[in-house]
Amino acid sequence: MLRFIGRDHELNVLGGALKAVEDAVGSAKPGQCILMRGRRRVGKSSLVEEFLRRTEAPNLFFTAAGGTEESELDELLDAVARSTLPERKLFSEETPEQWNAAFRLLAELLPDDRPSVVVIDEVPYLMDRIDAFEGMLQRAWDRLLSRKPVLLLLVGSDLSMMEALNSYDRPFHQRGREMVVGPLNPADIGEMLGLPPAAAFDASLITGGLPLICAEWRPGADIWEFLRDSLDNPVSALLVSAERSLASEFPPRAMSREVLRAIGSGERTFTNIARAAGGIAHTTLTRATDVLTEKRVVAAELPLSLRPSKERRYRVADPYLRFWLAFLDPHMAEIERMRGDLTLSRIKERWTSWRGRAIEPLVRESLARLLPDGLLPAAPAIGGHWTRSNDIEIDLVGADRQPVARQLLFLGSVKWLENSAFDDHDLAALQKHRAAITDEPVPLVAVSRNGTSCKGLHAAYGPDVLLGAWRRA
Template sequence: MRRFIGRDRELSVLGSAFQAVRDAAGSAAQPGQCVLMRGRRRVGKSRLVEEFLRRTETPYLFFTAAGGTAKDELTGLLDAVARSTLPERELFSEETPAQWNAALRLLAEILPEDSPSVVVIDEVPCLMDRIDAFEGMLRRAWDRLLSRKPVLLLLVGSDLSVMEALNSHDRPFHERGREMVVGPLSPADIGEMLDLSPAAALDAALVTGGLPLICAEWRAGADIWEFLRDSLDNPISALLVSAERSLAAEFPPQTMSREVLRAIGAGERTFTNIARAAGGIAHTTLARATDALTEKRVVAAELPLSLRPSRERRYRVADPYLRFWLAFLDPHMSEIERMRGDLTLSRIREQWTSWRGRAIEPLVRESLACLLPDGLLPATPVIGGYWTRGNDVEIDLVCADRQPVANQLLFLGSIKWLENSSFDSHDLAALQKHRAAITDGPVPLVAVSRNGVSCSGLQATYSPEELIGAWRRG
């Protein structure tokens, strides 16, 4: 088994919550603490919790909802209690509660009185969907019983919008727990885990999305083409199957959202072009589909960032791994299944440089948001991009005081992500020309380059090493 990499911040948050429980045990009226943990499927939430439990070495219950009926879920809870390390777990088998209210009451009774414990309920959105009034039952159990025990309650879920709603002001469980977001492994974590150079680690982030299950199949030190060859030769590799499993859980195959997502994944970015690529669907249908995709954080809908308002909304797949899978793997799955992954790999090689050039942009923006301020550039309240309808003016990096219409532009920048070509005077001239199209002011210019900078006249320049360093700082 690979050693556990990264997640220091998340482990610290959980550790602090647990320490608060430990400190209050036996001395406070309500020593219990609750954390609402959310993150996309397969991002490593359960593995993080398991590592936390291993380090904590305290009695715990770990129950994962399976999406069954209320009765089936209750049976699953009883089985999880029987396999838990809670000292009084035998009481469940003796009394066998037949209703969820009774099960939550009995769970509170068997928790230790004077020493800490942990209760994990994974995939809470499944329970909210299948069990009538589950949120109300959970609130009552927490307010009257669970919070009065020294317990850390971890409520975990993959449906981001549902987990956010759980803590909204008009819902029963409002303000009962602290929210915690678990993202993918950072590029720095990926580089450390896989023994890759900074530039190669950023490439790996674009392919794996930082999903631990996919990273675990990447042989340490192997380059991207070795990894892709190995994965395409294995029809059940995590790279091939993870996306389909995640999408099947959120969007049934027959829903229009899947067709819209495929159109965006294929590179269509505007509303009109997406409608055409999705089979000429009606604009009202497309609007519902894009709303559903953005609500679930699968797709990002962005406006140009500048001093003037714009209606030129663009769509992109938000998750790097899903973006790669939709572009290169999903359309050719039958080819891969008949063991011709070599054809798929050849196609990826041909299109890689141009695809990567656009795919790296969101990751660079995230990296700069972690890095700045750095003495050369200020902190980044908002960082995005700018484009016109005809793409005659495009700026990769726009930092401003607010979005989408800014009062002040802080800097503008260009990204050049080629192995054998540096950012040169021609690139700088193009950036200066595009700056003049959106402002008359002397807004500072920056460059981010995979292969160095060979010109002067820039406020700051950034390399893969500095981008990776930003994640270590963050």
């Protein structure tokens, strides 16, 4: 069974909410609602199951399946029958045929004298398929459910729809507190798999911190052992998780899939993405990138500097999906015919160069968690800088705001190689790029997997220090 490493904070939040319900038993509105969102397969449902296992409160766990209103109500009926609610038999006796009636009857089943938990998983399916669902949910909460000592957990994987559920112009606005469940972070992964800091970051780039994939990684195994094992198993979580997630969010023929593949192959500019996706029209590509960014699958970024720029670049936001698109998706046919050895050889050839760019967003986030540290100030914005021709490219830019800064706080370079330190040559290149964007003596920073061998840096960071930043959470 997968241990819940790194989930103590989330479990404490849920436990605190249930305690608040318990303390309010007998009051006019003791109910509490939490809107829980996170990408598919990050372990939201498993987290809730673990929470329910640890509590003795009667509970109902219903998962929407994206069917018709009638089929969803049938599933709800089955979920109530399998719940631990004390009056669950009443639901089957009346068999509601509409959601208004279902919510009303559900409220009648909930105890008045002790707390209970009601979980509705994959709420976006209901929002999308059932007319006026949000309005019915809002009325049921205001008039019925909030008057019961219940903790209502509304869970969803479509991030934009879950955010919309709580937006000010929607019926359920401010009825619940938002909770974001992210993947396991690099420190969690290192602890779970028994890996040193540098290897923990490698594992994070491959698994994306998805618990189901991490669970298949034998503790202490290096990345090549894990990849060999996964590629030898055609139903391994590493191979199938991405396709299942994409299938649930994007139809197989959707142009968004082709655009995502183009970005995943390494294309970053609008023109190159259009060419790699088959020469699609400007308007079609704009619609596709808008969908991908809205769903948080792709990040669209501008250079961070003192002057405005239109040189937007795109990247796959999730590390695991980025790895899968680059190395696994194009070669699923050979993996399925049990030639994963060919895929593994290809990964080994490209790993160092691919990792060098893939690690940059993770380094930026690590620094955002780490600073201030006595060497560098806290930076409200940490990004990168580039020009159209890439004659100037800076991996790390710390500034007071983005994308157009008033003040640059530091500039830095990432060198993530196994055996090479950040040296005088790397420092000279960084100094040259600094001179191209500012005349100020902005502090220079190096992030290196294998240390530094030069003088003149304001600060330098390695894997152990960066990993420590995640342990604070």
